[in-house]
Amino acid sequence: MAAPTSASSAASAAPPSAAQELDTSYLETLVGYNTRRATLAIVEVFMDRMAAYGLSIVDFSVLSLVGHNPGATSRQLCATLGILPPNLVGIIASLDKRGLIDRRPHPTDGRALGLHLTDGGLALLRQAEATAASLEDDATRNLGPAERATLIRLLQKIYR
Amino acid sequence: MAAPTSASSAASAAPPSAAQELDTSYLETLVGYNTRRATLAIVEVFMDRMAAYGLSIVDFSVLSLVGHNPGATSRQLCATLGILPPNLVGIIASLDKRGLIDRRPHPTDGRALGLHLTDGGLALLRQAEATAASLEDDATRNLGPAERATLIRLLQKIYR
DNA sequence: TATTGTTATACTCTATAACTATA
DNA sequence: TATAGTTATAGAGTATAACAATA
Numbered sequence: 001m002a003a004p005t006s007a008s009s010a011a012s013a014a015p016p017s018a019a020q021e022l023d024t025s026y027l028e029t030l031v032g033y034n035t036r037r038a039t040l041a042i043v044e045v046f047m048d049r050m051a052a053y054g055l056s057i058v059d060f061s062v063l064s065l066v067g068h069n070p071g072a073t074s075r076q077l078c079a080t081l082g083i084l085p086p087n088l089v090g091i092i093a094s095l096d097k098r099g100l101i102d103r104r105p106h107p108t109d110g111r112a113l114g115l116h117l118t119d120g121g122l123a124l125l126r127q128a129e130a131t132a133a134s135l136e137d138d139a140t141r142n143l144g145p146a147e148r149a150t151l152i153r154l155l156q157k158i159y160r
Numbered sequence: 161m162a163a164p165t166s167a168s169s170a171a172s173a174a175p176p177s178a179a180q181e182l183d184t185s186y187l188e189t190l191v192g193y194n195t196r197r198a199t200l201a202i203v204e205v206f207m208d209r210m211a212a213y214g215l216s217i218v219d220f221s222v223l224s225l226v227g228h229n230p231g232a233t234s235r236q237l238c239a240t241l242g243i244l245p246p247n248l249v250g251i252i253a254s255l256d257k258r259g260l261i262d263r264r265p266h267p268t269d270g271r272a273l274g275l276h277l278t279d280g281g282l283a284l285l286r287q288a289e290a291t292a293a294s295l296e297d298d299a300t301r302n303l304g305p306a307e308r309a310t311l312i313r314l315l316q317k318i319y320r
Numbered sequence: 321t322a323t324t325g326t327t328a329t330a331c332t333c334t335a336t337a338a339c340t341a342t343a
Numbered sequence: 344t345a346t347a348g349t350t351a352t353a354g355a356g357t358a359t360a361a362c363a364a365t366a
Contacts, residue, residue: 019233019235019236019239019346020236021236021239021240022225022228022229022232022236022237022239022240023228023229024225024240025228026224026228026289027221027224027225028312028316029312030292030296031198031202031296031299031300031308031311031312032199032202032203032206032296032299033221034311034312034315034316034319035195035198035199035202035315036199036203037315037319038191038195038315038316038318038319039192039195039196039199040242040319041318041319042191042192042195042318043192043196046192056355058356061187061193064186064187065182065184065187068182068183068185068186069182069183072182073179073324073325074324074325075179075323075324075325076179076180076181076182077182079179079181079182080181080182080184082200083357084357084358084359085324085325085326086325086326086327086328086329086357086358086359087356087357087358088325089325089326089327092325106324109323109324109365109366110324110364110365110366111323111324111325111364111365111366112323112324112325112365113324113325129186132190136190136191136192139191139192139318140191140317140318142317142318143314143317143318147314147317148191150310150314151191151194151311151314151315152188152189152191152194154303154307154310154311154314155194155195155197155198155311156188156194156198157300157302157303157307158198158201158202158299158300158302158303159194159197159198159200159201218333233347233348234347234348234349235346235347235348243334244334244335244336245347245348245349246334246335246336246348246349246350246351246352247333247334247335248348249348249349249350252348266347269342269343269346269347270341270342270343270347271340271341271342271343271346271347271348272342272346272347272348273347273348
């Protein structure tokens with residue numbers, strides 16, 4: 001959480017006044033504090049670079065899930081990403097309007113719509129996923145490959 | 161992100177319809193996706209249990225930092241927690257109004273106010289920190305002590 | 321009767337601009 | 344002139360209730 005949030009990060013690498021840093025040793029003993037700080041550090045880089053494609057983090061997640069799960073429904077995306085249905089409507093509508101995804105009648109359920117990438121959506125996803133891989137390497141540059149694998153394994157032990 | 165967000169988590173351990181789970185294997189290769197999912201899992205438990213003290217996560221962080229850094233200023237809290245000054249004003253005012261913290265004139269800087277815990281604030285912090293320790297143990301129950309230490313070390317390599 | 325997708329809406333969180341008083 | 348704390352305000356993100364169409 002302490003990471004300067006975009007505002008100050010551009011101009012100043014060192015803090016503007018530095019004043020006096022607080023002792024965070026207690027908070028740093030909490031796993032949740034550390035996962036949150038790490039998430040914010042990565043998310044900041046993620047948002048910066050995905051802005052080039054006009055994609056938010058959720059946009060990227062939706063586009064990627066649809067790409068890897070052709071015919072997925074809104075309901076499935078909501079369950080997977082922890083988004084509530086009313087909040088996904090605008091996201092889907094926006095990706096559809098931009099011509100990145102198609103909404104087709106579901107083959108077996110008349111209530112549902114199956115989501116599919118368009119050719120343009122697939123092309124954008126490939127670029128975005130390449131950018132994501134590169135950005136993740138940068139954000140985790142202090143981790144070796146084995147450490148990165150260990151980190152992911154331990155994190156999944158928490159949420160899976 | 162996929163974790164059911166409080167709404168469904170109470171009544172149903174298994175998903176309501178289950179429908180068909182999507183393939184998330186690509187997203188799970190991203191460190192950011194995993195840190196975010198783990199954060200959401202812990203945050204959910206954290207919010208549930210801290211509600212007993214009327215503390216949000218930021219309330220807890222502020223109370224804890226002031227407790228471990230008597231005389232800290234708003235500016236320092238903002239820098240440490242990545243909160244913007246206008247968004248901290250209400251939080252500080254609320255903790256003050258509840259009698260958990262005091263705002264005293266800063267000894268050397270007439271513009272600033274030094275923050276201190278009241279006796280009541282210290283008592284509440286001690287309870288809250290005990291609850292946090294217990295809740296963290298629960299949320300990371302699938303990790304051994306060594307794994308927990310490794311996880312924290314690797315996360316700090318990302319954000320420090 | 322339950323579920324999918326949707327609208328409307330409210331609440332929280334986060335962000336920017338501008339003011340005051342002190343330095 | 345720069346900084347600490349503050350106000351007002353705008354924008355995301357997230358939450359609930361309720362509806363039409365379909366199962």
